[in-house]
Amino acid sequence: MKRLNCRYGSITRLFSIGRSVLGKELLVMEISKNPGVNEKEPKFKYIANMHGDEVVGRELMLRFIYHLCSSYERHEARIALLINTTSIFIMPTMNPDGFEAGRRANAHFVDLNRNFPDQFRATASHELETLAVMNWSKTKNFVLSANFHGGSLVANYPWDGSRDGRSGLYSASPDDATFIHLATTYARTHKKMHSSWEFPNGITNGAAWYVLFGGMQDWNYNEIKDMELTIELSDEKWPPADTLQEFWEDNEESLIKYLEQVHVGIKGTVTDAHTNQPLAATITVEGINHSVPTDPQFGDYYRVIIPGTYRVTATSGRKSLTKMVVVREGPATVLDFVL
Numbered sequence: 001m002k003r004l005n006c007r008y009g010s011i012t013r014l015f016s017i018g019r020s021v022l023g024k025e026l027l028v029m030e031i032s033k034n035p036g037v038n039e040k041e042p043k044f045k046y047i048a049n050m051h052g053d054e055v056v057g058r059e060l061m062l063r064f065i066y067h068l069c070s071s072y073e074r075h076e077a078r079i080a081l082l083i084n085t086t087s088i089f090i091m092p093t094m095n096p097d098g099f100e101a102g103r104r105a106n107a108h109f110v111d112l113n114r115n116f117p118d119q120f121r122a123t124a125s126h127e128l129e130t131l132a133v134m135n136w137s138k139t140k141n142f143v144l145s146a147n148f149h150g151g152s153l154v155a156n157y158p159w160d161g162s163r164d165g166r167s168g169l170y171s172a173s174p175d176d177a178t179f180i181h182l183a184t185t186y187a188r189t190h191k192k193m194h195s196s197w198e199f200p201n202g203i204t205n206g207a208a209w210y211v212l213f214g215g216m217q218d219w220n221y222n223e224i225k226d227m228e229l230t231i232e233l234s235d236e237k238w239p240p241a242d243t244l245q246e247f248w249e250d251n252e253e254s255l256i257k258y259l260e261q262v263h264v265g266i267k268g269t270v271t272d273a274h275t276n277q278p279l280a281a282t283i284t285v286e287g288i289n290h291s292v293p294t295d296p297q298f299g300d301y302y303r304v305i306i307p308g309t310y311r312v313t314a315t316s317g318r319k320s321l322t323k324m325v326v327v328r329e330g331p332a333t334v335l336d337f338v339l
Contacts, residue, residue, distance in 0.1 A: 001029055001065070001092070008069040011035060011083060017091075018132030021107035024096040026132050029065050031088040038087075038295070040269075042262045042302040043140050045089040045226075046255075047133070048148040050112045050216065052098020052105070056233045056247050057148025061092035063248050064255055078256070086262060089140070094129055094147075102238070113149075114212060116219035120161040123214040133216070141295045142226035143302045144262040146186070147216055152232040153192060154199045155183035160206030160215040160230070171207035173221060174290040181306045182261055183229055189257045191250040206230070225292045227304055229258075265305040266325060267332040270294050270314045273339060281316035281339070302332065314339060 005014040013035035016025040030036065046064070048057030068088070071079035082088070093099055097107040105111050106127055115130045117123060126134070157179035162171035173179060180203065187193040187202030194202040199209075206217065220228040234247065270281040278299025282291040285305065294301045294314075303312075307329055313322040314337035325335045 001027055001062070004065055004069060005029065008073065011069060011072055012065075017136040018128060020095070020097045021128055022097045026091070026094065026096070026129060028089055028091045028136075031065065031068050031083055031090070032086070033084045038297055040295075040298040040300050041085050041087055042143040042267070043087045043089065044259055044262045045091070045137075045140075045142055045145040046148070047091040047094050047145070047216070049093035049099055050095050050129075050147060051149060051237075052095045052101060052103055054104070054148075054150035054233075054237045055099065056150050056237075056239065056244075057231075058092045058099065059244050060148065060233070060247060060251055060255070061090050063244075065090055065092075067252070082256075082259060086259070087140075088259070089142075091133075094133060113216055114214040116214050116216050117223065118161055118213045118215070118218065119222050120159075120163055121165070121213040134219070137220065137224055137226070141293060142220070142224060143292075144182075144259075144304055145220060145226050145228045146231050146258060147228065149230060149232050150234045150237040152198070153196055153202070153235055154209075154232045155186045155193065155203045156206050156209065156217070156230040156232065157183045157203065158206060158218050158221050158228075160212045160218050162207045162211055165211055165213075167207065167210040169207060170205050171211075172205070174288045175221075175227065175305070176205075178265075178304060178306050179227070179229070182227065182258070182304070185261055186229065186231060186254045186258045189254045193250075193254075221290075225290065261304060262302065263332055264330070265332050266303040266310070266312065266327060266335050268301060268334050268336040269299040270301065270316060270337045270339060271299050279316040279339060281314050281337070284313050284315070286311035286313070286322075 013030040158173040159171040183203035196202045220226040280296035281294045284291045319339040
């Protein structure tokens with residue numbers, strides 16, 4: 001990562017969000033036309049290797065960073081557009097201690113994907129790696145993300161938990177239809193996932209597969225309003241190194257196509273009618289119990305949602321305004337609010 005940062009310094013920023021239990025840096029690469037600058041554009045993240053013995057995602061993220069940067073250098077239009085209009089953050093390993101030990105858990109033998117605050121059940125005290133990701137994520141208005149695992153081949157979407165705690169029963173989130181679209185987008189463009197014999201179309205609701213509490217996916221969606229999937233990349237958790245090229249070829253288009261989904265749905269700005277200044281506001285869609293915030297610096301918001309006709313409300317303090325909008329396939333529909 002340091003070599004990539006040195007080579008592509010104009011579009012990358014390598015930084016640490018904290019340290020692991022054993023003191024290893026938790027490194028993130030930002031890729032953007034102006035790295036390190038908060039801009040009026042959506043923020044996206046990929047995180048891998050939170051289970052130390054699930055390594056394919058870690059290697060794919062390193063390859064993906066190189067692919068994005070080298071493609072930008074070659075002026076490839078599709079990648080250039082993404083980098084010029086998106087703040088992209090990639091964390092190849094959330095659990096470096098577990099990776100070095102070749103085990104699932106961190107150095108305290110804690111499963112990090114059972115360690116996040118959970119809406120359905122209290123979780124234990126949070127590990128350093130968990131706290132680092134939580135604290136960093138709360139400083140960004142992340143719109144869309146995914147985390148990568150191994151042990152199966154499927155795109156998993158919320159909820160992972162449920163009120164009754166029973167596995168095998170569907171636990172729908174407020175954005176169930178959009179999550180199905182997002183999971184299908186990844187699985188359909190993957191060379192093998194969509195033809196899974198175990199999961200129809202290569203996707204599954206988390207709890208319908210098996211219930212878990214304290215997962216990062218549910219926390220992101222519930223707490224910071226970031227829509228996240230859990231992508232299982234490989235039936236084998238630690239496959240031979242000579243298979244990595246095949247994994248890259250299987251996932252390359254899916255990684256790009258999923259990232260592009262941060263630019264679909266609805267987007268706009270919320271400003272003050274008297275001062276024309278940006279406002280800190282929340283955006284809600286009638287019938288969907290899930291709001292997204294604006295970035296108070298620019299007043300911009302991004303609401304990933306499938307095509308349809310919606311009543312959308314912007315609220316800032318005591319001021320609110322509701323508008324109708326028709327969302328179509330393709331780039332996000334612009335819907336601005338002046339309050």
